[in-house]
Amino acid sequence: MIISVENMTKKFRGSDGLTVHALDHVNLQIQQGEFVSLIGPSGCGKSTLLRVIADLIEPTEGRVLVNGKPAPQARKDRDYGFVFQSATLYDWRTVLQNVELPLEIMGFPRTMRQARAREMLRLVELGDFEGKYPYQLSGGMQQRVSIARALAFEPKILLMDEPFGALDEMTRERMNNELLNIWAKLGVTCIFVTHSIPEAVYLSTRVVVMSPRPGRIAEVIDVPLQQPRGTDTRDHDDYFHIQSRVRSALREGSGEAADSRRLREGIGG
Amino acid sequence: MPAQKTSQTTWTLITIASILVAVLLLWEGLKSFSRASEYALALPWGGTLDLSNFNNQQLPHLGDIFGAFLEPAQRNGPPLYVILFRASLFTLSEAVAGFVLGSLLGFVLAVIFTHSSLLQRGLLPYVIASQTIPILAIAPMVVVWMRQLDLTALAVPVIAAYLTFFPVTIYTLRGLTSVSPLQLELMQSYAATRLQILVKLRIPNALPQMFTALKISATASVVGAIIGELPSGIQDGLGGAILNFNQYYVQSPPRLWATIVAAALVGMLFFGAVVLAERLIVRWQVKA
Numbered sequence: 001m002i003i004s005v006e007n008m009t010k011k012f013r014g015s016d017g018l019t020v021h022a023l024d025h026v027n028l029q030i031q032q033g034e035f036v037s038l039i040g041p042s043g044c045g046k047s048t049l050l051r052v053i054a055d056l057i058e059p060t061e062g063r064v065l066v067n068g069k070p071a072p073q074a075r076k077d078r079d080y081g082f083v084f085q086s087a088t089l090y091d092w093r094t095v096l097q098n099v100e101l102p103l104e105i106m107g108f109p110r111t112m113r114q115a116r117a118r119e120m121l122r123l124v125e126l127g128d129f130e131g132k133y134p135y136q137l138s139g140g141m142q143q144r145v146s147i148a149r150a151l152a153f154e155p156k157i158l159l160m161d162e163p164f165g166a167l168d169e170m171t172r173e174r175m176n177n178e179l180l181n182i183w184a185k186l187g188v189t190c191i192f193v194t195h196s197i198p199e200a201v202y203l204s205t206r207v208v209v210m211s212p213r214p215g216r217i218a219e220v221i222d223v224p225l226q227q228p229r230g231t232d233t234r235d236h237d238d239y240f241h242i243q244s245r246v247r248s249a250l251r252e253g254s255g256e257a258a259d260s261r262r263l264r265e266g267i268g269g
Numbered sequence: 270m271p272a273q274k275t276s277q278t279t280w281t282l283i284t285i286a287s288i289l290v291a292v293l294l295l296w297e298g299l300k301s302f303s304r305a306s307e308y309a310l311a312l313p314w315g316g317t318l319d320l321s322n323f324n325n326q327q328l329p330h331l332g333d334i335f336g337a338f339l340e341p342a343q344r345n346g347p348p349l350y351v352i353l354f355r356a357s358l359f360t361l362s363e364a365v366a367g368f369v370l371g372s373l374l375g376f377v378l379a380v381i382f383t384h385s386s387l388l389q390r391g392l393l394p395y396v397i398a399s400q401t402i403p404i405l406a407i408a409p410m411v412v413v414w415m416r417q418l419d420l421t422a423l424a425v426p427v428i429a430a431y432l433t434f435f436p437v438t439i440y441t442l443r444g445l446t447s448v449s450p451l452q453l454e455l456m457q458s459y460a461a462t463r464l465q466i467l468v469k470l471r472i473p474n475a476l477p478q479m480f481t482a483l484k485i486s487a488t489a490s491v492v493g494a495i496i497g498e499l500p501s502g503i504q505d506g507l508g509g510a511i512l513n514f515n516q517y518y519v520q521s522p523p524r525l526w527a528t529i530v531a532a533a534l535v536g537m538l539f540f541g542a543v544v545l546a547e548r549l550i551v552r553w554q555v556k557a
Binding site for chain 1: 449451452454455456457458459460461465469470473474476551552553554
């Protein structure tokens with residue numbers, strides 16, 4: 001077990017002073033080498049769940065173990081790399097220097113830093129761009145740099161929060177394939193937050209469907225599509241069947257929420 | 270593209286030249302009225318402007334002002350430009366010392382305020398209040414204190430620093446605290462220390478804003494140095510020269526005007542040096 005979320009609840013105090021139940025008694029176990037997607041409508045707490053696992057947010061109740069350790073310890077041990085919605089590159093650093101950033105913070109010697117950063121840039125096929133500044137790259141290239149940066153210190157876990165959400169469809173499909181290559185090559189465990197059903201099914205070994213108010217896990221769906229995935233996968237019947245299963249799980253999950261909203265607003269019911 | 274750039278440069282030069290010519294024409298044009306003292310301009314808000322005000326006593330010819338640079342200020346003394354050049358160097362060195370002192374103080378305050386909202390709330394009102402007190406009221410006191418501390422040479426830099434630290438504090442504080450939440454989370458995901466976050470994220474993020482403050486401070490420090498020289502009784506700088514030529518204004522108005530030109534040049538030179546440093550250091554493109 002590489003990640004274990006046990007009975008975890010997260011409450012926020014909203015701006016109106018009311019308590020928001022972001023996550024309610026969530027249980028999730030993830031094995032080494034899995035690729036797990038978290039999918040659900042906005043407000044279902046999928047990004048919050050990812051941040052609790054990363055110890056960027058503290059849970060209100062429950063226990064989170066990463067690599068068998070409490071989440072804060074795993075963060076201090078740099079057990080995971082995090083990829084954000086936007087590339088969050090530092091404007092004042094070149095591409096190479098951006099990938100070196102985590103290694104600098106961890107105190108690696110300069111020559112080792114550069115060698116490792118160059119290797120990672122080759123992995124995301126940006127070897128020729130190491131001297132450029134972020135503003136000189138396209139959105140897709142920037143996000144690839146941020147993946148190289150997350151992998152630079154060889155973490156065993158990669159946490160990704162809608163990393164391809166801002167990209168166009170073509171770039172997104174290409175990035176999906178690159179990510180699967182890296183996943184297969186390095187044997188890392190991936191947790192991937194997304195809004196897109198096809199993306200979740202294409203990438204994952206398991207899809208975790210979440211529902212909002214309060215944020216819960218509605219259903220966990222296995223994706224037994226053949227590895228490695230590629231163009232054939234996208235034409236496979238099962239690919240579509242699993243997508244429709246995810247879709248109906250999403251509909252059921254948010255259907256209840258819609259009902260309660262209708263009740264609150266006094267329509268029907 | 271290069272052709273477009275060239276034409277842009279040409280237009281910039283033409284604009285600068287036109288503004289210069291317009292100022293010269295306005296200046297000398299106003300003076301041309303002063304020959305006949307019966308000219309008076311009716312002002313739209315009532316009253317009249319006596320155009321004889323623009324006589325050589327109140328507004329010397331530009332030619333006379335620049336001519337004054339070449340004439341000796343005292344009988345058998347060196348030409349005025351030599352005196353003003355020495356005075357400018359003296360004042361500039363005081364201003365630079367004050368600028369360094371003030372910028373360091375401003376930077377340290379900003380770093381402290383970034384990390385302690387308690388200290389920020391407690392101290393920032395005094396920092397703001399300090400800027401509402403006229404420098405003319407503070408300067409003589411600083412001179413007395415510094416004399417008592419046996420640090421007389423620091424009196425003028427301290428007065429200049431008083432004017433320069435404030436913009437640095439405010440702009441640097443803004444730059445240090447305006448990091449995006451995601452970039453902070455990124456640092457947290459690396460378990461980075463506060464010092465690492467300061468050095469690798471906050472300070473580079475603040476640099477463009479710090480340079481805005483340093484540009485303001487560069488010119489303010491020259492003003493601070495000149496004002497500081499007055500109560501200190503320092504004769505070697507531009508402040509001393511202004512006092513001196515003010516006393517002899519009736520005999521020779523162009524000398525005081527020439528000193529004003531020198532003071533402006535010192536400020537612009539310092540400003541230009543900071544702009545150059547900014548170009549060398551801030552090489553990335555800042556996101557809007």
